[in-house]
Amino acid sequence: MKVLGVESSCDETGVAVVEATPTGVPKLRAHALHSQIDMHQAYGGVVPELASRDHIRRVVPLTRQVLAEAGVDLAEIDVVAFTRGPGLAGALLVGAGVACSLAAALGKPVFGVHHLEGHLLSPFLASDPPEFPFVALLVSGGHTQLMRVDDVGQYELLGESIDDAAGEAFDKSAKLLGLGYPGGPVLARLAAFGDASAYSLPRPLLHSGNLDFSFAGLKTAVRTQVLKLGTNVCEQDKANIAAATQEAIVDVLVRKSIAALKQTGLRRLVVAGGVGANTMLREQLNAQCAKxxxxxxxxxxxxxxxxxxxxxxxxxxxxxxxAVPGFDQGFDVRPRWPLTEVQPIEVQPIAT
Structure with missing residues (x-):
């Protein structure tokens, strides 16, 4: 079974072909990605209308590229999958429109996927894939969540951000420091040259007794420090604030993750989403989990x-x-779609 996947939820256009057998982890045949970072940098953030138009320009050439690299003819695709939500409505509609039209032309079924479920399962494409069950730290864009994952579609929410997510805290703090877009990676690079002990920043909800997160107060504390420095802020001050900000975010994410492992009694942790690429987060999680x-x-x-x-x-x-894909899903997107509303799989396996 060969699945063509289309991602267009925000500012990146992604297309891939994955091949699956009735058992075992599906294998990635080829994938291609176009980032809109350069286009949005001038505006300091994503402009939804520009994002949608760029997806329209990119998705068909990327699809042709991926099929060629995978050595797969379009007629060999068994299912066309797309990101149904959450995300920007216009951007989602581009992916849905292309996927549904292509599936209809081929006479093949179409499958709408939850964007966060994609992130949650993405480590299964790594060289060291996990096994169920596990605790998942999902840190993607505007989402920071801890989940207990027993299988595909079997998710229990353990805790989540009640305001700003970790990714938003990175990006908004970077903007306060006058750094470029996207702010998170730029702030992390600058932090390598800073002294985190130069500023004392809060760790909201660290001792709340639950697994929820809150990063809005941290962003406010960064703003306060920047205003105090005023026009006297130098590059070293920026680096120090960046280092302190990163340390505060990582500290909360690591401690809450360890608390989730203790609460569930599980011995496996999966980290997924863009913030999961942060070097300090990986180093500290590796060290604490190794202990x-x-x-x-x-x-x-x-x-x-x-x-x-x-x-x-x-x-x-x-x-x-x-799960059974449909032939008539239509342009059905959900810009706001909690992962907890994703339905578990209750039907019997179908022949492949």
Whole structure:
């Protein structure tokens, strides 16, 4: 079974082909990605209308490229998958429109995928894939969540951000420091030259007794420090604030993850989403989990950001477990779609 996946939820156009057998982890045949970072930098953030138009320009050439690299003819595709949500409505509609039209032309079924489920399952494409069950730290864009994952579609929310997510804290703090877009990676690079102890920043909800997150107060604290420095801020001050900000975010993410492992009694942690590429986060999670003999799994660095491979993978893994794709899904997107509303798979496996 060959699945063509299309991702267009925000500012990256991704297409991939994943091949699955009735058993075993699906294999990635090829994937291609176009980032819109250069286009949005001038505006300091994503402009939804520009993002949608760029997806229209990129998705068909990327599809041709991926099919050629995979050595697969379009007629060999068994299912066309796309990101149904969450994301920018216009951007999602581009992917849905292309996927549904292509599936209709081929007479093949179409499958709408939850964007965060794609991130959650993306480590299964790594050289060291996890095994169920596990605790997942999902840190993608505007989402920071801890989940108990027992199988595909079997998700229990343990905790989530009640305001700003970790990725938003990185990006908004970077903007306050006058750094470029996207702010998170730029702030992390600058932090390498800073002294985190130069500024004392808060760790909101660190001792709350639950697994929820809050990063809005951290952003406010960064703003306060920047205003105090005023026009006297120098590059070293910026580096110090960046280092302190990164340390505060990572500290909260690591401690809450360890608390989730203790609460569930599980010995396996999966980290997924763009923030999961942060070097300090990986180093500290690796160190803390090694002390507790807990296995940690990450997606490949190239698959941490939004991509078509994770969408094709999520569809393939659901189909392996008996989910049935449709032939008439239509342009049905959900810009706001909680992962907890994703339905578990209850049907019997179908022949492949």
């Amino acid at each position: 507790r003999q807990v296995r940690v799994h990450y997606p490949e660095l190239a698959l941490c950001t939004d991509n078509g491979a994770m969408i094709a993978l999520a569809a393939a893994m659901r189909l392996q477990r008996g």
